[in-house]
Amino acid sequence: MINTKTNTGLKLFFFFGILLVIKACNTEESFTFEKQNVAVEKLLDCKDDDCASLDINLLKIIDDKPVCKKINTEIEKVACAILNVGENKPQETVKAAVVEFNESYKDMRVEFPDEIPPYEVSITSELSFQCKSMVSVIMDSYVFTGGAHGYGGISFINIETKTGKRIPNKDLFKRYSDFITYAEKVFRSKFEILENESINSTGFFFEDEKFSLPENIGFTNTEVILYYNPYEISSYAEGPVEIKIKKEDVASYFAFDIL
Helix, strand or coil, X not given: CCCCCCCCCHHHCCCCCCEEEEECCCCCCEEEXXXXXXXXXXXXXXXCCCCCEEXXXXXXXXXXXXXXXXXXXXXXXXXXXXXXXXXXXXXXXXXXXXXXXXXXXXXXXXXXXXXXXXXXXXXXXXXXXXXXCEEEEXXXXXXXXXXXXXXXXXEEEEEECCCCCECCHHHHECCHHHHHHHHHHHHHHHCCCXXXXXXXXXXXXXXXXXXXXXXXXXXXXXXXXXXXXXXXXXXXXXXXXXXXXXHHHHHHHXXXXXX
């Protein structure tokens, strides 16, 4: 059966304080993260006009070193992509993305004054895991731009501490194909799909009826998380699909020390 549990946000995953400290892999220094609220009211003039509702809280390293700035940028990029509701390229900063999102709402309201409800965005992020060579950030978001319902989703952002760059999913592994085979067995076991049955036999819609890893692979202190957002392999009504695997069972597949 497909997991019908809806996305209830980061509170199901982690309960962290505002300040988070991690150790970098290549030095003895600490990265100090602070969760900062984007001051939307200072970016938008809403005194004489309705604005979209935006609540954005992003992790940021309080340090001016180049690698810290790069890590902050990678986190910000994901938020900008979430705020991008048009076909244009996402803005490079959250401040610019907030302004553009609100302008999109105002343009639609002018065109359809009696049909467009207020746009809404909620974004928050937490540190989910750190090891010597990587930090993993989880970003929970909800976006409503009209229609029957909004869209809630989870993004895992895995960043290499040495370069400050986001790690593509495939680069997380040293045994990528082997891990896919292992993960498929776990998936079939959880949803009671026999080996000789189609992976879509219980209602999933993997492309070409071939199992694939999700867009979001994350880590906690004890588990590897395979997180399929709504619409990825199932309908919105059926909710996200989440697979949790004990890290000690799969550590050998990864190119990073995740234990």
